[in-house]
Amino acid sequence: MNESHTDPGAQRIPQVDKMLRHPLIISLKNDYRHEVLSEVTRRVLANYRSPDGAKVPENLDDIAAEIESRLKKLRTGSLRKVINGTGIILSTNLGRAPLPQTTVDRLSEILLGYSNLEVNLQNGKRGERMTALTELLSMLTGCDSAIVVNNNAAAVVLAVSALSNKKEVIISRGELIEIGGSFRLPDVIESAGGILKEVGTTNRTRASDYQKALNNSTGMILKCHRSNFEISGFTETAKTADLVKLGKSHKIPIVEDLGSGALIDYSKFGMKYEPTVAEVISEGVDLVMFSADKLMGGSQAGIICGNSELVKKLRDHPMYRALRADKLTIAVLEQVLCQYLQLAPEKSVSVMQLATKSASELKSRAANFLAKAKIPHQYNVELIETRSAFGGGTLPGQSLESFGLAISVAGGTESKRSPDKLLTMLRSADPPIIAIIQDDKVVIDFRTIMPHDEELLLSSLEKLPTLPTNSNANCF
Missing domain, CATH: 3.40.640.10 (Type I PLP-dependent aspartate aminotransferase-like (Major domain))
Incomplete structure (x- = not known):
């Protein structure tokens, strides 16, 4: 009889039944249906078997913790609040018009x-x-x-x-x-x-x-x-x-x-x-x-x-x-x-509020924000002039003078200075921050930063070094 080739890594992946007997998973039985627990466990383990999957943790506790995390994310839903720092007022990817x-x-x-x-x-x-x-x-x-x-x-x-x-x-x-x-x-x-x-x-x-x-x-x-x-x-x-x-x-x-x-x-x-x-x-x-x-x-x-x-x-x-x-x-x-x-509907309809803000007002907001922000020393943050757009297939060619913050990493290796890496870190914040890259710097345009979100943005920027660099941090 021919022996089938077995991936050594796959041998370390526990069986579903074994994980369902783990104390942490047992403790979740009062909150989730058995078939849901079983299916989520199967999917987490299947991900380890995938060629592009994550490395199998050495400790079963870590696998159980990942199963619990996946369940919590499923339970709360994937659609969530984000902070729009793109300067695009009607971004289709971000749900277009915010409501009054x-x-x-x-x-x-x-x-x-x-x-x-x-x-x-x-x-x-x-x-x-x-x-x-x-x-x-x-x-x-x-x-x-x-x-x-x-x-x-x-x-x-x-x-x-x-x-x-x-x-x-x-x-x-x-x-x-x-x-x-x-x-x-x-x-x-x-x-x-x-x-x-x-x-x-x-x-x-x-x-x-x-x-x-x-x-x-x-x-x-x-x-x-x-x-x-x-x-x-x-x-x-x-x-x-x-x-x-x-x-x-x-x-x-x-x-x-x-x-x-x-x-x-x-x-x-x-x-x-x-x-x-x-x-x-x-x-x-x-x-x-x-x-x-x-x-x-x-x-x-x-x-x-x-x-x-x-x-x-x-x-x-x-x-x-x-x-x-x-x-x-x-x-x-x-x-x-x-x-x-x-x-004056422009004072209450959110899209019109965002579109009609003057550049001087946005500059003042961004400057005041930067003045009170305690940005970690390994990051350079500067006030810059930007151009905002409507997006969403609206007013083509129309751009609006705006202001925002440009963020870059000082020193370190080339990979750590990567603006893409910084974008990933910002997306892993709570709530996620969606920014753009201009001239190899991450830019947060203040035209689309809602005033009530400034404190959340401030908190995340002050905690930048602690944010995950894993792109799956906020994904199912």
Whole structure:
């Protein structure tokens, strides 16, 4: 009989049953189900067998401690608070728009119990979950009606399915965008049952191009705002007013994917002009779709507003049932939209607060922070000027003057001076600190440091030498 080759390291890996009899694991049986204890133990031991796995500890106590640590992390969940030091206001990786404090406070009250999601409290009969949101959106945008789905891509899918199934969707070649995760607008349209009809060229599309493409198979004209890239130079874009006139004369709906969804003109704060939802609706566009978690500053959702007859067609479509927003999303959006009823929403909507902070204010905050910080002597920290960005496919090319801290390691070996190593250490802090590298230094941009997080940041920077350099320190 042939003897199979056995990895000497694998012989030291204990059996699952043996680990389940360890005193520490036995003590956990009152907190965790047996099958959970067994499965987590199997996974920890399997990791040691993996070619890329960690070295097997000599002591069973260390293995048991790792099993306990894995269980605690599973129990508390992986989604956690982080400190955003990237300077990117709408970082998709970091959850995009932070919510206003007033919204969070109100949500805890609503979500701890039951709510009147679909109950009319005046007559006691079944109500419509979109009633309050529709009223708010009509006031803020001038729309007749509105619905909410789980994201803006879903809004496009629903609009195409309801209005242009097996019909042509006319769109400019210069607006065939690709969004995050390698999803492309042509694929989204075709997956929803629409037939893509490209017109114009990448840099120049006229209203006459749309007119020539109209036929008995046309379902809708889709205009897609280029919110995540720019085209400059020899360009031309069809005017919305001309497309609206064209749509009315041929009874073809004009639908605009506005993307970022600004409810306030950001140019009055010294930023690039971005058309607001109200401006687009006032031009006569039949339906406008936009993301709620970008410039609006809400949670992930796709908002569709405009002509009441067309909105009803979308609401009555079977797909809407699968895509409609739940009570959590509706509660968040209601509370965020309420902030826009105030005289100065930039003072309460978190995204606007972050975007409108002056460079001088940020410089003062960073300088005061540095003055009181007791940074360990082996680290060099200096105040620097930086450039912040919106991110999240919003306001392309727009950067904001900002200030932050640049951190580097003094002396030591090349590996210990590595900024990548320092980034890893910051991510292992509690809460994790997400920073960037510029000019071989780790940079923390103060534009995206929330004021209430400064003490947490200060504590972590003062404890830098004690932070783990293991990239798995905060991972499952």
